[in-house]
Amino acid sequence: MVKELGKINVFETDFDAHTFDFENNSLYFCTDQVRSSGGYSLSVSNGKIVKNNVFVAVTIHSPQDVAAEVLTQPYILFSMERKDKVEIQFVEE
Numbered sequence: 817m818v819k820e821l822g823k824i825n826v827f828e829t830d831f832d833a834h835t836f837d838f839e840n841n842s843l844y845f846c847t848d849q850v851r852s853s854g855g856y857s858l859s860v861s862n863g864k865i866v867k868n869n870v871f872v873a874v875t876i877h878s879p880q881d882v883a884a885e886v887l888t889q890p891y892i893l894f895s896m897e898r899k900d901k902v903e904i905q906f907v908e909e
Contacts, residue, residue: 874906
């Protein structure tokens, strides 16, 4: 059985823990490896439920232009509808 999850909400700067609905939603934090330059970012797309696993597709975006030579570690914070007793798995696209 494969079921599409509802919308994945990605938080940029407007996340407010005081108003977030933790009863019906869960927060997830995904990080990439340490990179030797800036300009990398992550994005996620809607997850799929297969039995007791939730698969979330993660895309790693490389720098498109000249990037600063500095150690960075891209991350993304997002929410999804809360599911009990499931394992979250991130799959690189």
